[in-house]
Amino acid sequence: MTVISSVWHISHLDLLIRMLIATLLGGLIGLEREWSNHAAGFRTHILVCLGSTTIMLLSIYGFSEFVNESNVRADPARLAAQVISGIGFLGAGAILRNGSVVSGLTTAASVWVVAAVGLCVGAGFFFVAVLCTFLALVSLILLNKWEKYLLRNRRVHEITVKVLDHPGVLGKIASALGDQGIQIMKMKMIPDIEITGNSLEKPTMQLCFTMKAPEKGKLLAALDEIHRSEYVLSADSPWLEGLPIKRAIKPVSMP
Incomplete structure (x- = not known):
């Protein structure tokens, strides 16, 4: 053997x-x-x-x-x-x-x-x-x-903001980003319709911003400021995955 x-x-x-x-x-x-x-x-x-x-x-x-x-x-x-x-x-x-x-x-x-x-x-x-x-x-x-x-000053990031279609909303969002030193490179507007429980249609749109943000903290502060607006329904950025910035759509009545 x-x-x-x-x-x-x-x-x-x-x-x-x-x-x-x-x-x-x-x-x-x-x-x-x-x-x-x-x-x-x-x-x-x-x-x-x-x-x-x-x-x-x-x-x-x-x-x-x-x-x-x-x-x-x-x-x-x-x-x-x-x-x-x-x-x-x-x-x-x-x-x-x-x-x-x-x-x-x-x-x-x-x-x-x-x-x-x-x-x-x-x-x-x-x-x-x-x-x-x-x-x-x-x-x-x-x-x-x-x-x-x-690469803190070279990365390009995106944020998506859902808003009620109302005059001046875009300017307030741009100001909130500019106050934090965030440079907007490109913006895209996507029309949408928000259907509420009482079947009233509210004209809404999604604003997609492409920008350069120096750091996460400043982008988070800008999103917090943006979300305080009565015409903003939600604000989000994939760059801040894992941080508490995704918020449910808040009820906002038309003025």
Whole structure:
């Protein structure tokens, strides 16, 4: 009887250690995404990393009984290759588009990186797995802050304001933005009709502004000022996702 080489065997303790390491490393990256209120967060990243580790372990050690068969060619990378291409559907689900604003690209990339970390852990490539996790966290936390500071005056953002069609409303909104140092680059008006409970039609419109805002705090202050107007029904900006600026449409009677 031919003895199978030990390279195709792994102890239960080693299996446990690798899967715990995958849970830890995936959780670290997922925790940062969860803290930033992104779609794929703590548990998602843990499951992706743990799943890819399990597949890698299966690919290397799950077919050890067949390595001495003359008609079987063992390839430990065959299942791992399917993880790399197949993980894309999760990333695609994390990418959202609202007008010209696209969000979720970084989260999609982090899910893909976590899958790579899981494959490294499953293959016993611990140094690269830990190093990749460290560099991913540096990119998500430190480089994210540096990028925002560097491009604070160059980013273009959008806000959408729903108002009653009344003279002077546009001027008040433009003044509120200008008072906070926000530069309006483009504006689009979309007519609408607001139907109330008593079936009275109120002429309304949506004002879509494209502008440069120096910082989130000033945009938030401008939105608060805009929403105080009796003719403004709602004000929102995708840039401030996760902050309490989305408001329900308030009842406003025609003067």
